Amino acid sequence: xxxxxxxxxxxxxxxxxxxxxxxNQALQSIEKLVELNMHIAKQSLGDSMNSxxxxxxxxxxxxxxxxxxxxxxxxxxKIMAYSRHLYELAHETQDSFTKSAEKxxxxxxxxxxxxxxxxxxNAPAGSDAAVQVMKQAIASANNVFETxxxxxxxxxxxxxxxxxxxxxxxxxxxxxx
Numbered sequence: 482x483x484x485x486x487x488x489x490x491x492x493x494x495x496x497x498x499x500x501x502x503x504x505n506q507a508l509q510s511i512e513k514l515v516e517l518n519m520h521i522a523k524q525s526l527g528d529s530m531n532s533x534x535x536x537x538x539x540x541x542x543x544x545x546x547x548x549x550x551x552x553x554x555x556x557x558x559k560i561m562a563y564s565r566h567l568y569e570l571a572h573e574t575q576d577s578f579t580k581s582a583e584k585x586x587x588x589x590x591x592x593x594x595x596x597x598x599x600x601x602x603n604a605p606a607g608s609d610a611a612v613q614v615m616k617q618a619i620a621s622a623n624n625v626f627e628t629x630x631x632x633x634x635x636x637x638x639x640x641x642x643x644x645x646x647x648x649x650x651x652x653x654x655x656x657x658x
Contacts, residue, residue: 495588499581499585502581503578503581506574506577506578506581507574510570510573510574510577513570514567514570517563517566517567517570521559521563524559528555532548532552535548536548561648564648565644565648568641568644572637572641575637579630579633583630586626590619590623593619594619597612597615597616597619600612600615
């Protein structure tokens, strides 16, 4: 089977659209990361100034130690919140890319099925075994992909659960101190 110039142009257009979509998703993620970092930088600057002002008001070593102890818990909470935001952003980006990959895989799968059907219509007599082997290979590849996707989704869910659990444990421990 030969590809026509129209089919090649359509495939190139589809690939360009896919690339454009993935690039936009990546840029949106980078934009969110920059916004998060700018927010953290502004907040850190304000916190540093407040801490410096309080440190200048310290009259003895006990007040200094109390001031330092006071600053530790909020700092730990902010670090955990930042880590959680980073994880959520990474998860959101990964999820978006996964959906795009699944969409492209399904489109490719449909094209492959169409090609196989066209090929089987024009296959010479006696090639039924080869046609069945090809169809079985495609079905097996689809099953492997689906199984992989399920395993990845499960691993992400487990990681999310573990992160939430660890965050809760750290937050409870820092509040006890």
